[in-house]
Amino acid sequence: xxxxxxxxxDGRAASKTPIRINLAKSGLDTPMAExxxxxxxxxxxxxxxxxxxxxxxxxRSFGKTLTAGYLEAGQLGLPVELVILERGYQGVVIVMKVxxxxxxxxxxxxxxxxxxxxxxxxxxxxxxxxxxxxWRCSKDNPVKGWxxxxxxxxxxxxxxxxxxYGLDSSVAEGLAPKVAAIPQTVLSRPALSAQLASKVxxxxxxxxxxxxxxxxxxxxxxxxxxxxxxxxxxxxxxxxKQIDAxxxxxxxxxxxxxxxxxxxxxxxxxxxSEAVASIxxxxxxxxxALGVTVAYSSNTxxxxxxxxxxxxxxxKVATIEVAALQRLLEKxxxxxxxxxxxxAQGELNINADNVAAAIAQAVGAERLIMLSDVPGVLDGxxxxxxxxxxxxxxxxxxxxxxxxxxxxxxSQCLDxxxxxxxxxxxxxxxxxxxxxxxxxxxxxxA
Numbered sequence: 001x002x003x004x005x006x007x008x009x010d011g012r013a014a015s016k017t018p019i020r021i022n023l024a025k026s027g028l029d030t031p032m033a034e035x036x037x038x039x040x041x042x043x044x045x046x047x048x049x050x051x052x053x054x055x056x057x058x059x060r061s062f063g064k065t066l067t068a069g070y071l072e073a074g075q076l077g078l079p080v081e082l083v084i085l086e087r088g089y090q091g092v093v094i095v096m097k098v099x100x101x102x103x104x105x106x107x108x109x110x111x112x113x114x115x116x117x118x119x120x121x122x123x124x125x126x127x128x129x130x131x132x133x134x135w136r137c138s139k140d141n142p143v144k145g146w147x148x149x150x151x152x153x154x155x156x157x158x159x160x161x162x163x164x165y166g167l168d169s170s171v172a173e174g175l176a177p178k179v180a181a182i183p184q185t186v187l188s189r190p191a192l193s194a195q196l197a198s199k200v201x202x203x204x205x206x207x208x209x210x211x212x213x214x215x216x217x218x219x220x221x222x223x224x225x226x227x228x229x230x231x232x233x234x235x236x237x238x239x240x241k242q243i244d245a246x247x248x249x250x251x252x253x254x255x256x257x258x259x260x261x262x263x264x265x266x267x268x269x270x271x272x273s274e275a276v277a278s279i280x281x282x283x284x285x286x287x288x289a290l291g292v293t294v295a296y297s298s299n300t301x302x303x304x305x306x307x308x309x310x311x312x313x314x315x316k317v318a319t320i321e322v323a324a325l326q327r328l329l330e331k332x333x334x335x336x337x338x339x340x341x342x343x344a345q346g347e348l349n350i351n352a353d354n355v356a357a358a359i360a361q362a363v364g365a366e367r368l369i370m371l372s373d374v375p376g377v378l379d380g381x382x383x384x385x386x387x388x389x390x391x392x393x394x395x396x397x398x399x400x401x402x403x404x405x406x407x408x409x410x411s412q413c414l415d416x417x418x419x420x421x422x423x424x425x426x427x428x429x430x431x432x433x434x435x436x437x438x439x440x441x442x443x444x445x446a
Contacts, residue, residue: 038121039087042129045080046071053089056323061108063306063319063362064186078103078182084125091118093126095133098178101167104135105185107143111306111319115344123150132166136179142308142318200232200329200365203437204356207239208373209429210279213286220286222433227292227333231366234325234359236337237283238352239276246275257311260404264313264349272349276338284336295328296336302328305355307341307348315341315348317355320362357412361419368421369436370409371429376443377402377410388426388445390414413445 043049051071058066078096085092090113094106104126109119126133137144138160148154151163155173157180164172203223210216223233240262244254250271255263264272277297284296295302304325307315318341328335337359339352353370360368376384380401385392393410396402402410413424427442435441 038091038118040121040125041083041085041087042125043083043085046083049083049085050089054085054092057089057092057110058106058108058186060110060319060321060323061114062186063322067183067185070185078105082126082129084122084129086113086118086122091122093122095126095130098134098175098182101171101175102130102133103179103182104133105182107135111321111342113344114306119146127165130166132164134162134164134167134172134175134179136160136162136182199230200234200363201226201367201369202234202236202356202360202363202365203369203371204352205235205237205283205371205429206352206373207237207241207243207279209371210237210239210283211241213282215430216282216286218433219283219429220290220292222437223287223334224290224292225434226437231333232329233334234329234337234363234365235283235334236339236352236356236359237276237279238339239272239279242275242279243272246271260408261311261351262314262349263311266313269313269347269349273340273347276340280336280338287334287336292334293332294334294336295332297338300328302335302337303342304337305341305350305358307343307350309343309345309348313347313349315343315350317341317350317358318343320359322362325359325363351408351412353409353412357416357419360416360421360424365421367423367425368413368416369442370413370424370426371433371436372409372426373428373430374406375428375431375441376426377406384441385443388413388443417445 046054054071055066078098080094081097081102082095083092089110091109092106093104096103096105107119107122109122113119135147136157137147144161147161147163150165152165153167153169153172154161154163155176156162157176160180162172162176162179205219209219223235226233243262247254247268252265252268252271257263280297284294284298287294287296304321305317306319306321308318309315325335337355339350339355341348341350341355356368356370359365376386377388377396379385379396380399388410393402393414397407409426413426416424423439424445425436425439425442426445427436429436431441
């Protein structure tokens, strides 16, 4: 028989030992993608849990690094009130208190379980345990829209949006500055070891630059030279040219939105997946033939990009599986990645520039190189702009000199700089790659 939670006067679960509940049988209103029967463990503190697995869960959910000592008692100066954990460490809720009011400090679901109903189960379990709650959300948190739908009010405080339910607005707004002042515990810093991150270059190439064996061989030879210098290379690639050809051969028209991003209908995904898998294999085979240790689709099951759908099966990067990428880089000198990601519904087609920039930021790469079919960002007279800043980019976009695919590339490069990547270069991948990799040509971003 399922044990029910006994509430204390402050709305908190009274049990001192873990309670196992099956929400699929609890009678709660839990709209889910499909019926589930998650076993949730409920405890008043963090004792008795596998903290290494808990840390990995939180970091994978947020795509960021958890500060050292977070899972140790008293690290924040806020006592842990309640922990709700999915038994397989796929989701967790951690509740603390701020001036006697329940404060949701962590709400995390692993990428594989996002969108399948586990988040709703955890939320409803928390709502059962607490009649009121306050929490905060950063502006770039992809769950912000969900919080808007599941809260009763919100207010801005500094860099945070503070949400609540079950509280008088005056009380919540009075607490908002104190909630916003709580130290951050998930940080956008490299989850790779500093020694490894300092050796990583992310080099993005395109389908146009991989449409002949000669081009692929030239790229493989230069990548080998980089590995001989002790560098690790992550090589995300697109496949626009090959995808267009395969879609046309199957009677599917290529359509793009106003920004030049491909719109991907569901029926196109198997064709796109096959096209990029072929490119991935060709690049990986060419690098492996030179005696370089390389992880790619033919020898490794690589799934590092968690995405968020934006238009049918077109998506954008949500998080990167940094821990999994580190394991691959510890065993290989090169990792070749396609432009595909995943969400709860399956594969997503993601712009390869977005994938490359996100990976470079997530791992704290030493350098990001965007290889293109042009020598760099060009001005109105066709001259290479040697250095690009946000202000210059906005001016060029405003007068129409940067648009479409180039505007996307420039935006992703600037995002990488803002995200802490020390060197970002956009250059011609069809010329002398040695000059590109040595920083002698192309547009540098600052």
